[in-house]
Amino acid sequence: MVLQASGVMSIPANMSVDNQLPVSWTTHYNCTDVTSSYMSRLWSQDLHPQNWTKYQVWEWLQQTLDMHQIDATSIPFQNFDLDGRQLCIMSFQDFTRAAGSVGSILFQSLTDLKWNGQYGQTDMFTPGDIKTEIEKLFDIKSSFQPNAILSSPAPSSPDPKRSQVKRHNPRGTHLWEFIRDILLNPERNPGLIKWEDRSEGVFRFLKSEAVAQLWGKKKNNSSMTYEKLSRAMRYYYKREILERVDGRRLVYKFGRNARGWRESEK
DNA sequence: ATTACTTTTCCTGTTT
DNA sequence: AAAACAGGAAAAGTAA
Known part of the structure; x- marks a missing residue:
């Protein structure tokens, strides 16, 4: 029953032993031109979101939420139990379904990373926008089918107006x-x-x-x-x-x- | 490969 | 004597 370590998507060996991977998206502050070009070459290969492991996706989530000062408990992490390949085929709508209004922030972040390898190029989330996004968190409705994302990358929306469930703790079998x-x-x-x-x-x-x-x-x-x-x-x-x-x-x-x-x- | 929190497992000793 | 109660410790789960 243990599916752990199954080689569904193989990671190059040099990737798993590289200790600088986790902070890849924060290294841009001190990149020189030389390293910059080197980095971009790296980016197009090993570091592209497409090649992230599940753990790297998890780290990106933490980083991005933290960067926008969004409480991590606001979104259902289980909807992001994905590797980079799966993450990259998610549509904007998929993000919205998976994380409510925060989904748009995540989508934007990922788009920046996919195209530029870093943030800031198309910063549509100014502080004012962030505040708006955070305010929206209060009326996030969260009910999703965890499998929906995996099984249908870009399906036609079965429920355009999302759900009306507001309790963030639908489970509850203590x-x-x-x-x-x-x-x-x-x-x-x-x-x-x-x-x-x-x-x-x-x-x-x-x-x-x-x-x-x-x-x-x-x-x-x-x-x-x-x-x-x-x-x-x-x-x-x-x-x-x-x-x-x-x-x-x-x-x-x-x-x-x-x-x-x-x-x-x- | 993270943290916080809850439950499980095991154990030694006490009480009913 | 048998079944419960008490908690300490630590491992194992689980969700965010």
């Missing part, structure tokens, strides 16, 4: 949420966990090992046990997701930082 959701679905809870005090958020494991198995199933880990699950539960005390209930075995209580378990806020 252990305590998993436990909570079992409690909240009595019909699908075959006596695994039971409310001890519904309004106080106190509950008790009835079949501790069965719950552990179910948790393991969700995490694709068949060796999960209550012993290990409970260790994770104990870590929640410090974070006040759970409160301690001592003296009563298999009994826990939701804390101030646990959300969505009350009848009212459900």
Whole structure:
């Protein structure tokens, strides 16, 4: 199942051992004419975005966001789990789909790099524009199919007006949420966990090992046990997701930082 | 090949 | 004695 290090796109050996690669796009400040021409020759070959590894794409992302003072958490990085070849066949629209309004900045950055080997030639993002772009971040809608980019480089837009999902955390299966959701679905809870005090958020494991198995199933880990699950539960005390209930075995209580378990806020 | 954060694994000791 | 509880440590995952 491990696809790591598959030679889908082979990288020249001299590239992987070259220690100056990571800062290639920052070296332009102190290039002399001689090195400049040398660099441009290098650029057209080894350093062209087309030949970036996934890690180099990752670095470019960090650099570019940082350069524009954009919070890295604003965009879904998983949409850029790509190597240079894949990155370079993305259209402007693909960037927009993958990173919302930040996509245009990234697209511009990449375009500059592809044509000039550095930034600044066609700087359409003045400070004023940057501010505008950052402001736009607040109403970014982010719901994409992670595979969409890979499978269709420049598809006709299936949804021109993007989505309306605003929560940046659509996932959310932490252990305590998993436990909570079992409690909240009595019909699908075959006596695994039971409310001890519904309004106080106190509950008790009835079949501790069965719950552990179910948790393991969700995490694709068949060796999960209550012993290990409970260790994770104990870590929640410090974070006040759970409160301690001592003296009563298999009994826990939701804390101030646990959300969505009350009848009212459900 | 990064960081922050959460969970898993293992372990030693204590309590019920 | 058996099952839980307690946490320390560190490895392993995971998302951004």
